[in-house]
Amino acid sequence: MTWPMMVILILLIISVIFNALGTIGLHRFPDVYTRLHAATKCTTFGTIFMTFTVMAYSIRRYVIMTDGTKFLNMAIHTFVALIALLITNPTGAHAIARAAHKMGIKPEKAVKDDLEDKESEVS
Amino acid sequence: MTLESILMTLPYITVVVLFSLGLFTVLFKKNLIKIIMGIALMQNGANLFLVSLAYRRGEYAPIFTSAESTDMVMPTAHALTLTSIVIGVATTALLLSFVIMIKRHYGSINTDDVRRCKE
Amino acid sequence: MNWKMSRIVRTVTDFLVVPIVIFGIYLILHGHLTPGGGFQGGAVVASATALLIIAYGTLGRHKKDLSTIEAIGLILFISIALLGIGSTMFYNFLAGTGGMFGGTVEGINSGYINTGGTVTLMNLAVGIEVSAALSLILWMMSKETGIMKPEKKTSKTESKEVEN
Amino acid sequence: MKRAKAFLSTFLLALFVYLSLTLAAGMPEYSMAPEEPWSQIIWSFEEFVLGISVSLIVASLVDHILCRTEDFRMMNPVRWGIILVYSIPLFIEMAKANLDVAYRIITGKIEPAIVKIEPDLESDLGLTFLANSITLTPGTLTVDIDDKKSEMYIHWIKIGEDPTENIAGRFVKWIRRFAE
Amino acid sequence: MKKAIAILAFLIIFAFLILGAVEMRPFGEPEQEDMDDYFLGDSQPHNQVNNVVTAVLFDYRGLDTLGEATILFSAVVGVLTVLRETQKKGGEDV
Amino acid sequence: MIDIVLEGIWSPIVFILVILITTLVAYILYEMGNPSYKRTKHKGEPFISGNRPPKDIRKIHVPGDNLFWGFTEALKNYFEPLVEGHTGKLNDYMYWVVITLAVVLIYIYMAV
Amino acid sequence: MPGLVQIIQFLILIGLMMTAVAVIIFKDLISAAIALGASSLLLSLEFFVLRAPDVAIAEAAVGAALTTAIFIFAIKATERKEGYE
């Protein structure tokens, strides 16, 4: 068990734990918005760690073990996947939240709702 | 029935379940869009069937780029599945455009109402 | 009905269209090396169209030519197939000749783009066809829904049909 | 001039994406001379030609989409460097907020609200970066954004004091450096 | 009444399909693989294509691909035909 | 030359020739039989099943429903369920396919 | 002893059947479309596990994205609820 392997394993465990938290949160939270918090964000974070893991793994294979360029390629493609994830995921979450609000779903247990006030002012 | 044998036939069982669920929807649901969803399910089942036929245990994807060895899964069924996927999307699009026109002419997409052609 | 989505979505769309199209073309061109090919790449390119439709409600300036592009792609495909008629239809007459896409390749390798013969060209033709076709389907369907901004009634070609 | 700039920026983006996707897909191994191992890493000549021609075609087709405004600030490479640096504080914030939300998932203590914040940003790009950063940090979620003004409505899982400063303050000063 | 018979028929078909799934060869162990081995072995020497699926799709079974592209084309022309703007020729059709 | 070989199958040339000759003979006989008949304009009034025909000649038109009415009425027990069976519902179409499929499956499983 | 891959497969197939049942029982067509998308997605993952990358990409691009989009267009153009109500 060398140190790069330790690092990779730790990253992997973090990723699995955060994904698990997101999944649990999807069931524990009461309404759409809070579920979005738990599910989308935690799983995104977990998946980011998964990409880190794979990137570390493939760079290790490329640099330390010299297993060929296909691992360099893998690292770069994983990085592209990470970028795509970082751009698309929050936007998707925002779109869902906005759609839910326009549908008329009220945030549960909400203390304050500025957007609601604004929309009622307009209308 | 050991766990092993269940796992051996589970893909086929899934195929049959998907296919039958689709057929069930086409048979007994009245809503036209639901019927088309049933057809999509049947397509999924058929595609899964073809791909699971192609699998050879413990072998690699049929691409020579950075594969480990030449023991590869069977490529023909993959090609067939690709073809059937594209056929699926084409038929789905055409069917849905029919449904849109039906809604415009009949005001309903229930099969009980869409029956001017009879006898 | 608001045809546009929010500002964030639109900005992200603007940024994403180019990478998506490039990624689709990458899939098309490397169809003989990596997973992908005409259909998959074409579908990815068409998804850029879907993104524009959903974010802006219109398709920009290229929508008129789509069916022409589609037919041209198919004619290319069938012509390449028919060019092999010296032997039989679909004969790969370019492979191994050393010319365009005629490189040779053996064994397990990391992929070299100048190979494949007619397969690469057919990938390209099918990619053109599929991307145009799927974009056209999406556009035609979206016109019916009210998700899209309605077209201005300038065309006199279709509406004439009422008279006959 | 505007068209030329738009064309150039689209072209560069396209070429960058294409080349990064095809990195390390060079010549086949058996035809590689042993004294030049880099030929395997970098691109082959055909790859370059294809990449440039494809980028030209794409740039001529969709340049009006990437650059809708007269704003070409992002062509400056220094700003992209700042974005890379910015990813580090963002990541730290994300980690902290994730731990916080993990605690809330387990205990179930929430006190949600939708609050209005008014960050002092003008450009679309800056606002988008801010909104996505806010959304990426768990606990805060951009619900809506005003089309004209710089106003955002944030769903906050645990309401606190002074939302503009607490939610956006950490990001705004970074974003202003590259997007304004 | 008809529905009951149809349900019965559906169940019969379902039973036959399940029987077929059980009778099927074990998953992952094909018995006859001559055709696929031929493709796997021939794709590089003959076509210089790394991705065997693409080789099968465009060379060995190119005609399928032509048909598939044709289907997509027909579907597009069909959608264009069905959704084109026309009005009734006159008179109600019932 | 047209071959009029009888191969055990049907030979229409002979048949047509026979018909033509018969017609010709009949016509000749007909011409021979009535050489003195005078054609006049006078005709009797048309008379349909005991009713006087309407003045407007266009009204003399039997709608399609009325032809074979007696036949369908007599075989009502056969026709009514048959016509009712064609409901025009998509589900019914599928029912028939599935029922046939089930029957054929059982038959082939048993017999083949 | 079945390997890890087989257990992954098992789980994915179970999920596939679950979502397929969901497609049928939902009365709300948009929910059914969402379930169909999820089903397509799991199918794509299954193709991935079965080492069919080409098919997985095609299913991801066509089955999950475009088909769902077309279904949503059609639902928007017709009606959302199944049945008369």
Place this chain on the structure above:
Amino acid sequence: MSFDIMLHTPTFILAMPLLFAFLTILVSKFSKKFGEMTFLLGLLLTGFFVFLMSYRIFTDGGWIYTFGAEEVTTRNFFRITFIADGFAALATITIAITAIAAGIYSFGYLEKEMSSDKFYTLFLLTLGGVNGMVLTGDLFNLFVWFEVTSVASCALVAYENYRGRSVEAALKYMVLSTVGGLVVLFSIGLLYGQYGVLNYALLSGSISRTFLDKLALALLLVIFAMKASSVPMHMWAPDAYGEAPGPATPFIAITSLGSLFVLFRLLFGVFGVGIDTAAIGAILVILGVLSMFVGVTMALVQNDLKRLIAYLSVSQMGYMMMAVGVGLATLNTVEYQNFGELAMKGGLFHMINDGVYKALLFLSAVAVIHKTDLRSLNDLGGLAHKMPYTTMFFLVGALSIAGIPPMSGFSSKLLIYQSVYLYNPILAVIALVVSIITFAIMGKVFFNAFLGPDQGLTDGEVSNVMLSGMAILTAVVILFTLFPNLVVSEIVTPAIEALTGGVLP
């Protein structure tokens, strides 16, 4: 080996309609006239290549075309093959005659339509699909062309999208076809999973009587019988035939004839070797008798002109299924020499006959509907005064379908009566009764629509282009009427030899 264009004709029969379909929609963007020219050129070229291929087959015998091989003669059954034998010649001749006539007819019919280019494109695509379906020697390729045919012909049915009934019929047809196509795909999977091959020739060598083979056989049989509009799965047929735009109607009918061709090819070529043929033949006979009887009795109570002919076409399909079923049932016995071969002759001759005179009937009925805008027999009447040519053409078709001597329908039906009588006398009696009822129905239609005093429904004859389309078909019917022996010995007998001799020519 030198380049021999004759050997490449199967390719062109498939490729020409597709290529010209793609060209038509492209050219029509510039000029409607050029689009029509392209369409006509595609049709005529297809017909020309069909003629060349049939000529070569009838003189030198059939061959197998392997796609992508280095030489035509390479028999690589792992690749896709086309079978060019007598049976394919019979099928393609039938299809080509109908297609050319209906294509010429459509110029007159669509004179005022704006988007007629889409019609022409879909027409050519359907033609290509049917040609591919009957020529192919590969199971999955069959599925692909099956779907091409379904999609293109369904879009064709819905061409008149301003009529709700048209779209409804297209939807029903499409749902049934798609479900059928998926079932076919499933059974292809069953066969591929067992034997790992897809070619007819290789499959026929390895098919035995396992459970999965029986399952696949049943699925394929039922689905292709459904596409061939066999009772009780015929209900889509009157809808689709009745609501399709005029010139396309005979062509929609031809697609189901093509499915019947494929069904026979599969039953004889692929399954006939390894599976008990007597039982399958019995299924075909039962389906055929049901189709004959139910079809004709439903036509009796019909009032819509096109639906009536559609039901008659269902009934005619029954004749062929019954006759070929008798041939299949006796295939490997002594009785085949006695009457089985005769029944096959009758069945296949009836197919080519039926394809032609049904097209003639449909086209003349469409001419009536086109001029009067009326479909119901209650309203039509006295058309013979203004439309003498159409009346004549309709009369030829009507006599032929009713099997009145000396028309061509009678010659094929006579063969069927003779042979089926030896198999089971009751079947022959039913066939005769059905034929008589058909005659009665045609009498009713003729009396109702064409005879009687002039109702003033129309102002004259249809245009000359439409008449010439019908005239071609009439000429062919009269040709078949005069020389049935020639047709049987030159076209039908090679087809039977090809069909019963297995897949290899």
Place this chain on the structure above:
Amino acid sequence: MIELTTAFYAAALAIALYIIICALRVFLGPSAADRTVALDTINTLVIGGMIALGAAMMETLFIDIAIVYAILSFITTLFIAKYLEGGVS
């Protein structure tokens, strides 16, 4: 090496389990928006699982699928969101 491959497989197994749990939310979710959230979560999880499996199988090619998925799932989400924005029609 074998250990790390096994670790990746185990992670993928865990993710498959989470997907099943999320699919349960597709069943339960009271409104369509909840189901969309579940779908979005499944999307992200699938991307993670694909990357893990790709690393475990040591095939670069499989990462491409994850990229395609990352982009396309976003489009699906946007489509559903746009539909829901329009209100109950």
